[in-house]
Amino acid sequence: MTDSALASEPAPGALEAHAARQDSRNRWLLSLPALLIIFLFASGPLFVMVIYSFLSPGDYGNVKWDFSTDGWVNVLLQRDIFDDTLMWADAHLSIFWRSLSLSLITTVLTLIFGVPTAWFIATQRPGKREFWLFLVTVPFWTNLLVRTIAIQELIRAEGVINNVLLALHIIDEPLQMMFTDFAIGFGMTYVYLPLMVLPVYAAVEKLDFRLVEAAYDLYASRWTAFRRVILPLIKPGIIAGSILVFIPCLGAYVTPRVLGGGKNLMFGNLIELQFGAGRNWPLGAALSLTLMAIVMVALIYYVRITSREEKKDV
Amino acid sequence: MNALHSTAAPPSSAAERETAIEARGITKIFGAANGFMALDNVSVAIRRNEFFTLLGPSGCGKTTLLRVIAGFEPPTMGVLSLNGRDISQLPPNKRPVNTVFQNYALFPHMSVANNIAFGLEMLGKSKSEIKDTVTEMLKLVQMEHLRSRRTSELSGGQQQRVALARALAPKPEVLLLDEPLSALDLKLRKEMQIELKRLQHETGITFIFVTHDQEEALTMSDRIAVMSAGKILQVGSPREIYAKPAERFVANFIGESNFLNATLAGDSVTLDAGGRFTVTPPEGVADGEVSVLVRPEHASVRAGEPGAGELAVTVETIVYSGDATTLHLKLATGETFKAKQPNAPAEAGVLPAEGDSAALTIAPGAVTVLKD
Structure with a gap:
């Protein structure tokens, strides 16, 4: 073989670099549809919302192309109609508070009911587990609105619960449960319970029960074994479940609308109100972005507690 | 029940005092109706400070007997006593008995040191005592350099040593070992056999070792109990078991x-x-x-x-x-x-x-x- 023939062959290193370039170009091509969808349907609308939040409301909904920060100011403050002084928007603050507290309460309730349920399912014989998991997923087959109205049927003044309590003479007159925060919390706990059960189940199912035996063997009581061994090991499932419950709760719309009535609004209803009857799209946009910010803060907090290291070595 | 325990007479004769674990008529049946009898009227006395091996093929009941001693399985019938005290009803966390599990069962979310410290913490030892014992244990199993390592970053042999250190740290009366060497390769297994003998000698703790490997049993044990179908067929020193097996099964299983x-x-x-x-x-x-x-x-x-x-x-x-x-x-x-x-060194041609x-x-x- 002559020198010139050798020279025409690319060096092995160059060949690899070429292949790598080809590879990365292919990867870009492959991810193009996904990127397109993200830009068109996720980033695009978000961008529109950011722009709208800095415009003025139109007279019949929509927006006027005048720059204004009123949308953002009105998230927390409101202007007095007579003297134009700014003061706290109490109505909004109470809605934020209701959203946050009800979401937290719902998360805690789904934990209280969901973790034992998940534990029960995960400790069944493999054949039986599928049956119980199937039961957990059955509610997803029915429309959320229908299920919420079914809850209404349970708790309204002439509903099942009141009728039973009256018949048993435990109460003398029907309990007012509809259109209260209780109704919303009850409804959301019911709706989001499967979202807690499933990730916790996945974590418990992976749990090595010999570790629990090892803890008993090393003089741990049942409670300590749970706290020191089981809980840290199923923590990822509990955190995933909490995120899956807490975040949709913050933005819940149907449940508070049906069970809370017009009085007990939550964040989702407030946003809907601004885009609908309120005809204040910039405020609606600013509220939506505020909700996103709250969710992000919550997520970052969760990520931080998950990645926190165990206590220091002895 | 408790009153009965406390009034139990202290062991009197010297021979009795030498017994650490005594099983009397232990029967274990799994499943209520037509259950499987894992242990069939097993009686055995295990002496203090001895390296005692339960040997038998898989399914012979040796692991079940170990789990009964640890307290994970309540016996269907029979009495288990430790140093002359009936412990049949005690849960595992109340028995001064620790286990080295077959797959080590190290806590994956804790470091080596915290794994070893776990039992000591549960016993409510002081911080400084825990620290000292952990250091002592790490030295005993030659793992001082891996103190703050996560257990998932350890090799099989290292995990084995941590599991031993963790079980030995609370200074149990009896250490139970459930086929602890079966996951190791041959060379490491031989090393750990010698290591285990050394640990038993140094700590003076009674070891109850479960294995299906007859060679392992012969090289390590002071005494061996050969088990089959939920029964103990013969108990004796390795020499007795090998040279004078009582039954065909024992002879066949060993050598x-x-x-x-x-x-x-x-x-x-x-x-x-x-x-x-x-x-x-x-x-x-x-x-x-x-x-x-x-x-x-x-x-x-x-x-x-x-x-x-x-x-x-x-x-x-x-x-x-x-x-x-x-x-x-x-x-x-x-x-x-x-x-x-x-x-012979040179083929003499006699064969x-x-x-x-x-x-x-x-x-x-x-x-x-x-x-x-």
Whole structure:
């Protein structure tokens, strides 16, 4: 073989670099549809919302192309109609508070009911587990609105619960449960319970029960074994479940609308109100972005507690 | 129940005081209706400071017995006592007994040091005492340099050492080891066998070791209990178990065996294939037809016609295995016989070839009469 023939062959290193370039170009091509969808349907609308939040409301909904920060100011403050002084928007603050507290309460309730349920399912014989998991997923087959109205049927003044309590003479007159925060919390706990059960189940199912035996063997009581061994090991499932419950709760719309009535609004209803009857799209946009910010803060907090290291070595 | 415990008389005789774990009539049945009997009326006394091995094939009940001692399985019937105190009803966390699990069961979310400290923390030891004990344990198993490592970053052998350190740290009365070496490769296993013997010697703790590996049992144990089908067949030192197995199962399970038909008359046994030997038959064996055991290494073969006291055999196959050669023979009665000869430095040419007739000598005292 002559020198010139050798020279025409690319060096092995160059060949690899070429292949790598080809590879990365292919990867870009492959991810193009996904990127397109993200830009068109996720980033695009978000961008529109950011722009709208800095415009003025139109007279019949929509927006006027005048720059204004009123949308953002009105998230927390409101202007007095007579003297134009700014003061706290109490109505909004109470809605934020209701959203946050009800979401937290719902998360805690789904934990209280969901973790034992998940534990029960995960400790069944493999054949039986599928049956119980199937039961957990059955509610997803029915429309959320229908299920919420079914809850209404349970708790309204002439509903099942009141009728039973009256018949048993435990109460003398029907309990007012509809259109209260209780109704919303009850409804959301019911709706989001499967979202807690499933990730916790996945974590418990992976749990090595010999570790629990090892803890008993090393003089741990049942409670300590749970706290020191089981809980840290199923923590990822509990955190995933909490995120899956807490975040949709913050933005819940149907449940508070049906069970809370017009009085007990939550964040989702407030946003809907601004885009609908309120005809204040910039405020609606600013509220939506505020909700996103709250969710992000919550997520970052969760990520931080998950990645926190165990206590220091002895 | 508790009142009964407290009024139990302290052990009186010296022999009784020497017993650490005593099982009396332990029966374990899994499943309510037509359940599986994992342990069938097991009674055994394990002495203090001894390395005691439960040996048997899988499914013989050895792990179940270990779990009964640890407290994970309540016995269906029977009494388990530790140092003369009935502990049958105590949960695992109230028994001064620790376990090294088959797959170590190290806590994956804790460092090496925190794993070892766990039992000490549960016992409410002071911080400084925990720290000192953990350091001492790490030194004992030669793992000081891996103190803050996560257990998932350790090799199998290292995990094994941490599991040992964790179980030894609370200074239990008895250490239970559930086939702890079965996940290690051969070389590491041999190392850990010696290591375990050393640890047992240094700590003076009673070790109860479960294995299905007869060689492991023979090399490590002070005493061995051979189990089969939920029963203990024989308890004895490795030498007794190997040289004087009581039953065919024990003989077969430990080492290689030749079983021959023979006739027993008093303390003398005559092989069907010829030859008369003096024996001490086990209790309960009557004169007449019996089975006897001869270990392959207790017989020697030479080429040529059999002389006085030798048996006529035909060589069928010869298997060379480095340190020894095993000859598969056929006796005059049609029975097969394996004879294992240590290999001499230079091939002296004394061994017959395959197909040859040869002469077999069974060493005096090599014949053991079996119960069945």
